[in-house]
Amino acid sequence: MSASTSPFRNPSTASSVLLSDVSFAWPDGTAVFDHLDLTLNAGTYSLIGANGAGKSTLLALLAGRLEPASGSITLSAGADAEVGLVTQDPQSDPRATVDAALGIADVRSALRRIENGSVDPDDFEIVGDEWDVEERALALLAQMGLPPDLDRAVGSMSGGEATLLSIVAALMRRPSLLLLDEPTNNLDTDSRARLFDAIEHFAGTVVVVSHDLELLERVDATLELYRGEVRVFGGPYSHYREVVDAEQQAAAAAVANAAGDLRKQRRELVEAQIKLDRRARTAATAEREKRVPRIIAHKRRSEAQVSAGKLRNMHRTDVDEAATRLDAAREEVRDDRTARIVVPEVEVAPRAQVVVDDRLRVDGPERIALTGPNGAGKSTLIADLIDRERIVVPYAFVPQQIVFDDPSASIAGHVAARHPDISTQEVRAHLARFLFRGNRAERTLGELSGGEKLRVALADALLGDPTPKLLILDEPTNNLDLDTVTQLVGALESWRGALVVVSHDAGFLARIGIERRVVLTRQERAR
Known part of the structure; x- marks a missing residue:
């Protein structure tokens, strides 16, 4: 066209x-x-x-x-x-x-x-x-x-x-x-x-x-x-990554150089102080032993104190300036690519039954992608498996549309209310594993971005007792920024339970090590 x-x-x-x-x-x-x-x-x-x-x-x-x-x-x-x-x-x-x-x-x-x-x-x-x-x-x-x-x-x-x-x-x-x-x-x-x-x-x-x-x-x-x-x-994005990665390599090098300079300046400050203390002791000994006249000794002591003060101030200024350079260098190092989601540890026996259904059978810790064109019924199949109780192990499900009943609730308050038998300290520790540390857990649900909502839903789902052995994700990369996708990939790579993912993102499926694909068609849904 x-x-x-x-x-x-x-x-x-x-x-x-x-x-x-x-x-x-x-x-x-x-x-x-x-x-x-x-x-x-x-x-x-x-x-x-x-x-x-x-x-x-x-x-x-x-x-x-x-x-x-x-x-x-x-x-x-x-x-x-x-x-x-x-x-x-x-x-x-x-x-x-x-x-x-x-x-x-x-x-x-x-x-x-x-x-x-x-x-x-x-x-x-x-x-x-x-x-x-x-x-x-x-x-x-x-x-x-x-x-x-x-x-x-x-x-x-x-x-x-x-x-x-x-x-x-x-x-x-x-x-x-x-x-x-x-x-x-x-x-x-x-x-x-x-x-x-x-x-x-x-x-x-x-x-x-x-x-x-x-x-x-x-x-x-x-x-x-x-x-x-x-x-x-x-x-395009590849050009952006080249530029930013090069800048971050330079920033990391600048931090290393600034840290080395700060150590050097601190060492020189200590050495100068030791030298000044040695001089002061020598002068004090000479004055006590009356090696020089009192008036000359007093004059030398005053001059030495002034000189020592200038030297100490000079080295302290050097240390302060080196510390400022280190802080400035650290400001250029970005932490938005280093955060890591940590999922619970779980084991599933190789041949254990997980999902018992002719349309989607899961045995052991399989990693399965449920794929097919729009309208083929992928989300409908997941809902049907849940409604018919075809899932025979504890499971966690994160749906495509994440909606919270009370958008004014805090993240910590929402998750705690959903799990009343778990202590506040345990809830906080669990949320920290999903990158909601400290005050971040106090943010209200209504102000969260799509990716943050996904992390809340994932944290909520995986806090179950007993720990889920099957994780079901319906289009999990929707609304995620690229760095959070990378964090999610890392989390799923470390997940040792069974995994069923509904996704059209071929690159994402490849990165999380999908072992088997179940492809639905619109004709199958019609039947």
Whole structure:
């Protein structure tokens, strides 16, 4: 398909985005951005950063869903320019129809009335310039691999289809700025390819938050959000990693050099003090033994004290300056890639029955991937195995959609309430293994990023007594930043129980050592 015929392209909407002196803080005063300046010309950008760094917050500011405390955000296309935002795990009323989810139900109804002879001015006002709205919607649905059915119930869609529908809804707005927050969540291989095509042929500015390495290699530039600042790297993720890894190697070397210099300065301070003390003792002995006249001895002692003070101050200044250089060097060493999730130790006998079902049998500590296209029923199968009690060992399940009953509860409070028989100290120690150490465990559930919610759910699930022997994860990499994916891979590599993972992320499955794949098809679900 050529760019000129793509339904994704709208050549009149190319626009640049300017953030000038933008500051934003949460109601509790926690600063997210402080005097942020950024210019984005037409093109495709990835936005990366640790979970909780503020990526989704920045997208919400760009979309106008949040207002900056100071500064301005402007689009060169003008105040009337449209912005399309696709959030993480988009939700629609399951009773709604596709046209309602796309925001065109009222226009369709007005068109039907006009076709049936209505001359009501209100109907014509509702339609406006959208006379081809149905054709555009059907074309976009088809291009994204969705059935061209505007009357279909949203509740019948899989998670991946819901994501695709939200992308179509954003494109229906003819946006000049398209913001995508983890758009490959739940998407199968074919759907991901369609998404990549949509991004490639979009004429405006695209900002995408994603952990999908293939998508991150398709961007024009990489934006990293770190410590409230955005840094622009002129290339894909691999270029960003090369630059940052080289910088971190240099930073580590600088720390080693600064630490060595500090040790040297401290040693010289001690040696100088010993030398001065030796001189003072010699002078005191000479004065006691009256080797020199008292007035000369007193003068020498005064001069020595002044000289000693200057020497001590000089060495102490050198030590202080060396310590300052070490602190500055350590500031450049990033700790966002070193955190490690620690899962409980568990053993499963090689031939022990774990899941007893013809559709998915698990024996011993197998590592199984449950795969298949969107709508094949992977999540439905997991739910059915749980409901029919086909799992015959203690298990932990982390679902695709993580929802907390009380978003105002703290992490520690939530997990403690879920496990009343476990002491507060044990809960705290367990949460620390999932990177919620100290005050981080006091954060409220409602303020957590998608990746942080995954870690809370995982910590909660694995705190069971007895310890789970089967871990079931449904699309666990959804909403995770790249470093947290690496942390999760490390945790699953050390997991010695049975493992069943629902995922479309081939790279992730390869990294966690999947031994067997169970592939579902839509035909099997129909049966």
